[in-house]
Amino acid sequence: MAHSNSMRVLPAACLILSMVILLIVNCTNKSAHSRICSEQKGKWSALLNRKAQHPLDPLTHSEMLAVQTLLRNTSLLGKERQVLHSVELEDPDKQEVLRWKPGQPIPTRHAEVILTIDGVPRKIVVDVGLGKIVEDTEIPGSGYPPISVDDFEKIMASPATYQPFLDSLAARGLKIDEVLCLPLSPGWYGVPEDENKRLTKLQCFVHKDTLNIYTRPIEGIVIVLDLTTMQVTRYIDSPANKAPIPKKDGTDYRFSAQTPPYFAALNPISIEQPLGPSFTLDGHVVKWANWEFHVRPHGRVGNIISQAKVDGRSVMYQGFLSELFVPYQTPEQGWYFRTYLDAGDYGLGIFSLPLQPLNDCPRHAQYMDAVFSGPDGAPYITPNMICIFERYAGDIAWQHAEVLGNEKIHEARAKVTLVVRMIASLGNYDYIVDWEFQTDGVVRVKVGATGVLMIKATDMTSVDANVTKDELDDMRGTLISENTIGVIHDHFLAFHMDLDVDGPNNSFVQGKFVRYSEPPEVSPRRSYWAVEKHVAKTEEEARIQFSLDHPSEFYVVNPGKKTRLGNQVSYRVVPGTSISSLLDPRSSPQTRAAFTNNQMWITQYNRTEKYAAGFLTSQSHGDDGLAVWSNRNRNIEDTDITLWYILGFHHVPCQEDFPVMPTAEASFEIKPTNFFERNPILKMQPNH
Template sequence: MSIHIEAITHPLEPLTAGELEQTIAILKREMELDEYYRFTSINLYEPAKEIVLQYKSGDPLEREAFCVLLNNGDGQTYEAIVSISTGKVISWVHVPGVQPSIMVDEMMLCQELVKRDPDMIQALERRGLTDMERIMVDPWSAGHFGHAEEEGRRIVRALSYYRTSEFDNLYARPISGLYALVDLNQMKVLKIVDREIVPLPPLDGNYTADAVGPLRNDVRPLDIVQPQGPSFTVKGHEISWQKWKVRFGFHSREGLVLHTVSYRDQERERPILYRASLSEMVVPYGDPTEPVNRNNAFDAGEYGIGMLANPLELGCDCLGEIRYFDAHFADSLGNIVQINNAICLHEEDFGIGWKHTDWRTGHVEVRRSRRLVLSSISTVGNYEYGFFWYFYQDGSIQFEVKLTGILHTEAIQPDTRYPYGNLIAPQLFAAHHQHFFNIRMDMMIDGINNSVCEVNTVSMDKGPDNPYGNGFYPVTTTFKKESEAIRDLDLRTARYWKFINPHSTNALGDPVGYKLFAGENAYPYAHDDSPLMKRAGFLKHHLYVTPFDREERYASGRYPNQHPGGDGLEHWAKADRNIENTDVVVWYNMGHHHITRPEDWPVMPTAYISFTLKPVGFFDRSPALDVPPSAPKAHGHCQHHQ
């Protein structure tokens, strides 16, 4: 069931299709835009925090849109703030020397342009490839590597692939040794780079059900049924589920965004997060050869996770009693794009929540765990990324990314191998690479003023107080300045970070808090002075903490596309501002380290990477005690005496 929302019931409701149309009309009228202007992005200009937190139902709403525009004629970028309520452009700013994100229609136009280029056609003919309908082109962001053609131009590198039939895996036959450099403003091929002729790999890599041979015949239906409907209710973009209240939005760059997350405890709504979202994701490749050595995609800042969201399908992407939400954006020409079922909301059983058997009396108490799931999936070129926020009955919050899709491939000469990747099929090579996700969390633990602590476990010295050498205890340090909070995980000390409200205490007199429980993680292997790390210096460490600043939204800076570096989180943290007992933002990096393998081909089984926010003294006791016992499905009881 898809939910269509038009009524504006809260200042953080995403822009509706009608509001997007109004914004575009206002811009065209007020700024007299000509045919060279393109709408890179239009999103809600979120009101100031104090306005949101003081808002009461029925209060007047001032609706504003934040817009990024590109002029193809002069290559200049502009930012606008539009008041939808008054029909006026209230801010118009030229932002010199930057390139906004690559737009979807630019990618499509780039493909057709490259396929029509005479030099490209000749290069393909030398390889015996004459049917241009079978040529597919992937535009890759160009990055910034100090090449002359990068300066003052809006460019992409266009890599090509060949399909022998419409069912072939697009990435099974890369046309290696050949690529194009394209100016997107002029829609002009700047040059064709033709280095060598590499034979096409022999296998088609088809992964459709009709092509893989006999399918398993012992997979029986597995249905999730809630005859009385789900346990959550939805009003606009606010979800009420058991004791949780979660407001969410959808942004062209960040994708799914959480707002004003709270948990009802002792008859009061206790805030935990003001805002949380994917700030940036970076995918560096370990292949040092051209052109893959320039594959360092900033998928959020250079393309837009929200703009690339999938329309989801019941029974395929989501299973159970589902509620869907559509997303609305504007394309570069100002047409409204509706992504049906872009956001999925449902409940899941999550095994045993807690259990204990009293072996003396035989008394058993057990409760099953259930979680609320809010998710979306985006396709960025060859990869799919699923973004999942989970809310648990015990007060925990988890963010998980599910990575699947198809590896980035290269054709290589027969009987050749390289250390910076693996063969995944005959003559088909996949470079080792990494996926880094930076998550920005504007904390609000029982209020705005919070502090961040680091907890390290240490072994006690042997002595009279520790005669058997087994003693250990945690040591807590509270960060005072930004420089102190630039930190890395450490398995040796079981390090974790805790976010507390020093002015709010639990029944034991301790400050209430949440801790970040880390999952898989990695470090980047690029050198600190590499072009990648100049632009993504925030990847050097796992944790940063900054004071809240409305303008500091993205770890890579506002315009990472072709940016040389010197902007973003690493740069801001050098101010060394106070972060104790104030409005703090936590930035956490998690990295998936992908050493490629044949089992990742022709389509990659899903990999999972996540972290969890767990309450630490936030509650006086387990908040999951009041979860009711489940009804038994057979003879016996879920709560019984033996």
């Protein structure tokens, strides 16, 4: 089936390579997605005709088309050296959103358009209703916008015509049509040759014979490409590192490529809901049990949860995965710069693929489609980008059992939660991001990391026999297959949590656990501990590094609200997996990702402070972002504040991670603490 122009789900003339994960909804294709497509025709037309119903609804297909027309008419699109990076809803004024009630006309819609014109990043704001540009500014600072789909086209063409690269390939017995080069964000290291140019560094892989290209890197070659001129500005074929291409054997992870014996088949198992799910999805508004919230896809951060309320009381104005930082830990030429800021350098939503029913999300999941802007401003659809489902895992919401006299008491409640999931497939890595809403008021944010490791080739096939200590040290990782090193790296994920606990004005309270002593005449008990609460007055007082030896609890309180007993209404942050950065604090990757200096931060709410490593991250110098904002040291007491939680894990690869990694999980929670008057799920019904 051919799509009409207005449907336009296929971005124009874009070369699809692995890192350009734009879905082509191709209903003639026999893939799983084509089935979704043909089954859901009605849904497409509904999506294409949808109007915004809520101030935070993402730009609709027709709004995107209107923006595209305007950009074309004003000659901001379609010319040489004009690159369109993104078209997104500009966050409306928070007060306006808070005042808005369902049924009322929604406030003026603004589109935020990010362009690069002649290498200069520019932000244009379009009043979508009026069809008018209301802002057009160069974006200050050192960074550049992400590589756009438009860039990819030209990037792909470059190596094929660059003779030294062809020579390098020939020397390795390879042809250009057997390789694929991926544009890596180059970080920033003050290397004189790379200054003041918008760049990418290409890493090339042998594509021939396997689809798992990451396992077959051509080690030692780095192509530095100027993204404005599309010229190779530097070319490195390090003679010192001509490791062989790792073999294709055992690299394919697809089930179709496996041979028996298969893994012991388990009997079918599924989460079943004979009467269907208990939540409703109306546009972008989800209602379930005691929860209500808005969820929308977003090109940069994947998705945004907004206006989350429990029992009608505000918990969070907006929450999203603001930025990632993934530094690889080896100083060599082809690797030292790999210190990705994935959301800003690539885009979590743009790099999401449709979720696969039954494997990515359980049977009764509902799916939400995303509309993003292609490189020419035309909208395209990523179907099933987000799934929403009820989760029952055999867990227990609360329980008590005892025998009292003749009375046996056994009260238990099964735990059912609601999950909002998206998966960003950023090249090799896949990040599963779950927002899990519990009936007891807890929100759990869980990240699963899976996918394929970034591989460094080596001439080693074993660490056993003739390998020296120096060679072992130089691996900077683990030999996970023959000629294949999984390089050590970290994952830091910064969550932007604009909590509005029972209203926008909140304070941040650190409850420090302090040891007390009593003299023997007072009590035989020599020591015990108590909580000393400190209200953070300014941003500096709320830069939190977790410590086992100096434990604390962390509360976002509403100083204007108390329970009937006089306790301050609050949500508590329950830390989960956290790490601290091991990089030199003065080094450029650490400065650029300075949000990893602490595990938690509080800033005064500011509509423009959304992205933890700054608005433009590619090649940024660290002049924007959470650490810079926090340095303003603004008041954060009894005002609108934003909490930033930095989740993270160190990753020393192992053979189990090859050729595809079992999911590693990390999470944290926010938990109502004297928010409710009593256990909010006391009156939940047991199962029979």
